[in-house]
Amino acid sequence: MYLRTDPFRDFDRLAQRVFGGPGTSEQPTVMPMDAWRKDDTFYVEFDLPGVPEENIELDVERNVVTIKAERPALDDGVERLASERPRGFFTRQLVLGDNLDTERIEANLDGGVLRLVIPVAESAKPRKIEVGKGGSRKAIES
Numbered sequence: 001m002y003l004r005t006d007p008f009r010d011f012d013r014l015a016q017r018v019f020g021g022p023g024t025s026e027q028p029t030v031m032p033m034d035a036w037r038k039d040d041t042f043y044v045e046f047d048l049p050g051v052p053e054e055n056i057e058l059d060v061e062r063n064v065v066t067i068k069a070e071r072p073a074l075d076d077g078v079e080r081l082a083s084e085r086p087r088g089f090f091t092r093q094l095v096l097g098d099n100l101d102t103e104r105i106e107a108n109l110d111g112g113v114l115r116l117v118i119p120v121a122e123s124a125k126p127r128k129i130e131v132g133k134g135g136s137r138k139a140i141e142s
Contacts, residue, residue: 040119048113069090101120
């Protein structure tokens with residue numbers, strides 16, 4: 001049986017405990033994201049496995065959406081054999097274009113994926129402008 005050893009593993013763990021590792025308030029962890037557009041709607045998905053719905057906060061200020069989440073830490077009374085999944089605080093901000101309707105953003109959490117549905121604003125949708133027949137020049141000049 002082959003066991004792969006890492007001579008720096010214990011040093012990394014010690015440094016992480018002393019200096020604060022990923023997920024501390026000083027160093028937020030990663031929140032992977034996918035974004036796409038389909039027709040008149042933008043979709044954004046964030047991977048947040050293991051984060052309870054009540055630990056997710058969404059704020060919108062003008063055209064900036066801020067997502068904050070927290071994955072609870074493991075109980076300190078246990079001996080950790082491996083700790084590769086980030087825990088603690090996650091945060092991400094999206095700057096949305098003026099063409100999106102921030103008043104109608106929908107959010108749901110399903111299977112550890114937070115999905116935002118952001119519609120295009122009605123004022124930004126393409127529309128036809130009807131061209132009328134020309135009137136008299138006097139009406140235009142006055």
